[in-house]
Amino acid sequence: MFQVNYAVAAMAIVATLTSFELSAQPFAYISNQLGDSVSIIDTTTAKVVNTVSVSGKPVGVAISPDSKKVYISTPEAQGFAVIDTAKQAVIKTVQVGGGSLGIALSPDGKKIYVADWYKNTVAVIDSETFATVKTISVGQSPSGLVVSPDNHWLYVANRLDDSVSQIDLTDFSIKNTSKVGKHPFGLSIDRKGEKLYVANVQSDNVSVLAANNLKRLATIKVGALPYATALAMHDSRLFVTNQDHGTVSVVDTKTLKEIAVLEVGDKPEGISTHPDDKHVYVANWFDNSVSVIDAQTLKVMNTIKTGAGSRAFGQFISK
Amino acid sequence: MKKFALLVPLALSFFAATASAHGPVRQKLERDIEVNAPAAKVWAVIKNYDDMSWLPGVKSVAAKGGNAVGATRVITLKDGGTISEEMKKYDDAKMSYAYRITEMSSHKEITHSGQNEKIPVLPVTDYAAAITVEAKGDKSVVQWKAGFYRAYMNNNPPEEMNEETANKAVGDLFKAGLESIKSLAEKK
Numbered sequence: 001m002f003q004v005n006y007a008v009a010a011m012a013i014v015a016t017l018t019s020f021e022l023s024a025q026p027f028a029y030i031s032n033q034l035g036d037s038v039s040i041i042d043t044t045t046a047k048v049v050n051t052v053s054v055s056g057k058p059v060g061v062a063i064s065p066d067s068k069k070v071y072i073s074t075p076e077a078q079g080f081a082v083i084d085t086a087k088q089a090v091i092k093t094v095q096v097g098g099g100s101l102g103i104a105l106s107p108d109g110k111k112i113y114v115a116d117w118y119k120n121t122v123a124v125i126d127s128e129t130f131a132t133v134k135t136i137s138v139g140q141s142p143s144g145l146v147v148s149p150d151n152h153w154l155y156v157a158n159r160l161d162d163s164v165s166q167i168d169l170t171d172f173s174i175k176n177t178s179k180v181g182k183h184p185f186g187l188s189i190d191r192k193g194e195k196l197y198v199a200n201v202q203s204d205n206v207s208v209l210a211a212n213n214l215k216r217l218a219t220i221k222v223g224a225l226p227y228a229t230a231l232a233m234h235d236s237r238l239f240v241t242n243q244d245h246g247t248v249s250v251v252d253t254k255t256l257k258e259i260a261v262l263e264v265g266d267k268p269e270g271i272s273t274h275p276d277d278k279h280v281y282v283a284n285w286f287d288n289s290v291s292v293i294d295a296q297t298l299k300v301m302n303t304i305k306t307g308a309g310s311r312a313f314g315q316f317i318s319k
Numbered sequence: 320m321k322k323f324a325l326l327v328p329l330a331l332s333f334f335a336a337t338a339s340a341h342g343p344v345r346q347k348l349e350r351d352i353e354v355n356a357p358a359a360k361v362w363a364v365i366k367n368y369d370d371m372s373w374l375p376g377v378k379s380v381a382a383k384g385g386n387a388v389g390a391t392r393v394i395t396l397k398d399g400g401t402i403s404e405e406m407k408k409y410d411d412a413k414m415s416y417a418y419r420i421t422e423m424s425s426h427k428e429i430t431h432s433g434q435n436e437k438i439p440v441l442p443v444t445d446y447a448a449a450i451t452v453e454a455k456g457d458k459s460v461v462q463w464k465a466g467f468y469r470a471y472m473n474n475n476p477p478e479e480m481n482e483e484t485a486n487k488a489v490g491d492l493f494k495a496g497l498e499s500i501k502s503l504a505e506k507k
Contacts, residue, residue: 033344057344076344098474118474224407224419225447244407244419244447266449267466286347286466309347 026274027085028281028317029070030290031058032307038072039306040088041290043274043281043317046302050088054081060103060313061270062112064127067318071112073103080114085318094130096123102156103314104145106169113154115142122156124172134172139163144186144228144313148193148211155211157184157198164198164207166214178214180207186228186271186313190235195253197238199226206240208256218256222249228313230271232280232295239280239293241268248282248291250298260298264291270312275319283312343472345445346482348489349464352497356504358454361461362414364503365450368392368406373503375495386411391421400424400440407447417449431477441492443467443485461500463493 028041031054038058040050056077063070070083079096080103083089099117105127106113112125115138122142124134139158146155147169154167158177164184166176181200188197189211196209199222206226208218223242226249230239238251241264248268250260265284268291272281279301280293288310292302354361364373368390369382378397384390390406401424408417425437448465467489471480478484 034347244417246408246417266464267447285345286464309345 026276026318027067028272028290028312029061029063029072029083030283030306030310030312030316031061031072031270032288032309033057033059033285033311034309035288035307037307038070038083039290039310041281041304041306043279046292046304048304048306051307052083052088052090054083054090056081056093059101059311060114061316062103062105062314063316063318064105064109065107065319066109069127070318071103071105073100073114073313075100075117080112092130094125096125096132097121101313102143102145104147104154105315106147107149107151111169113145113147115145115156117141117143120158122154122167136167136172136174138165138167138174139177144184144198146187146189146196148189149191150193153193153211155187155189155196157187159183159185159201162200164196164209164214166211176214178209178216180209180216181205181219185226186241188229188231188238190231190253192235197229197231199229199240201225201227201243204242206238206251220251220256220258222251222258223247223261227269228271230273230280232273232277234277237295239271239273239282239295241271241282243267243269243285246284248280248293262293262298262300264293264300265289265303269310270314270316272312272314272316274317281312281317283310283316285309285311343444343468343476343482345466345468346486346489347464347466348486348493349462350490350493350497351460351462352501353455354459354461354501354504356459357457358414358452358459361459361500361504362452364500365452365461366411366414366416368409368416368418373496373499375499386416396440398426398440400426402440408449413451414453415449415451417447419448420446427479429477429479431471431480432473432475436471436477436480438479439470442470442480442488444470444472446489461497463497465489465493 026043030039038052042049056074058072060073082092084091097116102115114123122136139161141159144157182202184198198207206220224244227241240249248262265287267286270283282291290304371377371380382392394402403422423439427438446467469485
């Protein structure tokens with residue numbers, strides 16, 4: 001009797017551990033714009049474990065800090081879709097505007113920010129009620145969005161204005177706007193909230209800005225049509241996708257020099273760093289795949305087949 | 320009263336459907352052709368950036384920069400239109416190069432939503448392409464691929480500038496070009 005109970009208890013513990021591990025391990029959520037879907041990659045096995053249908057030509061990706069929800073911007077569905085990561089299914093769609101593209105989450109997970117490419121605004125949405133609490137007017141064709149780690153500032157790349165704006169999240173006012181290179185798109189901020197890195201699509205470079213006042217610190221030459229950026233290895237290395245070269249530029253953030261160029265798939269776009277801080281994932285739009293880069297050895301470890309037109313614009317790996 | 324209540328949401332949803340403004344979605348196209356000739360011979364037909372004699376419809380090419388990245392060429396078509404392109408990537412060993420359209424002339428003007436719209440000779444925007452020759456034993460495969468947006472970047476495009484038109488134009492271009500490469504390489 002005792003033994004039976006023991007076995008049942010042991011099994012229950014194993015089951016609990018297993019399910020805990022399943023929900024805890026990082027997954028990459030890759031938006032496939034032409035395929036109207038999101039591929040879910042288990043980053044421990046480098047396999048696509050599920051493909052979720054998401055209509056409306058999905059582009060942008062943001063993940064809640066607890067990794068329970070994934071938000072996917074869907075320009076053709078005028079807003080975004082909410083994926084429940086336990087169910088691996090869309091549980092809600094939210095209407096925002098016709099040019100919904102860039103999407104980001106506040107570090108506390110309470111607010112969702114959605115840039116509207118056509119209306120030149122950023123919508124601030126409550127993640128509980130999905131109500132728009134504020135609409136902020138920004139520059140032309142806002143694209144990439146990032147929030148400072150202290151949740152004080154929102155940064156937006158205004159693509160057609162060749163600028164970046166710094167928005168105070170306490171009153172939603174624009175504190176600074178700074179000119180960068182031509183057609184800024186994706187941007188990243190370091191963990192200390194000190195530096196911003198902005199990929200300028202049309203000028204083949206990355207602008208480095210001081211995060212507190214948007215002062216221009218440096219401009220770094222990279223490959224052709226840089227799309228987005230990601231930091232890894234304790235912010236010591238910056239990775240930049242070069243669409244027209246099919247490469248990723250690796251920049252040393254101390255010397256601000258390009259130290260390597262890695263061949264990935266064709267038309268690389270979205271780029272995100274794994275929570276281990278040692279691997280960088282790149283969505284290859286033309287090749288319908290994801291390249292996994294070892295951020296230390298600077299080798300491509302894996303190429304994973306995804307869906308049609310993988311873009312994955314934003315932070316797309318869960319914790 | 321009940322009928323009225325039903326009509327309102329219907330009217331609203333109709334409005335939402337007609338006003339369903341959305342941005343263009345980047346398109347892609349890939350075509351290949353098998354050629355009964357060794358890869359080096361096929362590559363020789365297309366490898367020089369300033370030589371577009373293999374593409375039907377081309378009258379002349381004015382190029383600068385050889386086969387280096389950053390090289391430019393202006394292609395004049397037999398019907399008078401021009402297309403300017405810039406080399407983005409060139410790999411002789413891999414028998415591949417990539418380029419992007421930087422400028423195009425228009426061949427037609429239409430009025431759409433009260434605006435004059437010029438239709439570029441290739442009805443696309445933001446067009447980047449690559450052409451590659453791959454050896455398959457003593458034969459080869461030429462692959463041509465491109466990513467592009469439709470010509471009309473605002474909402475609700477006219478037919479001449481929508482995705483279908485863009486895809487058809489690029490598809491026709493690829494078909495004509497690849498068939499010409501095949502016949503040139505197999506003839507020699």
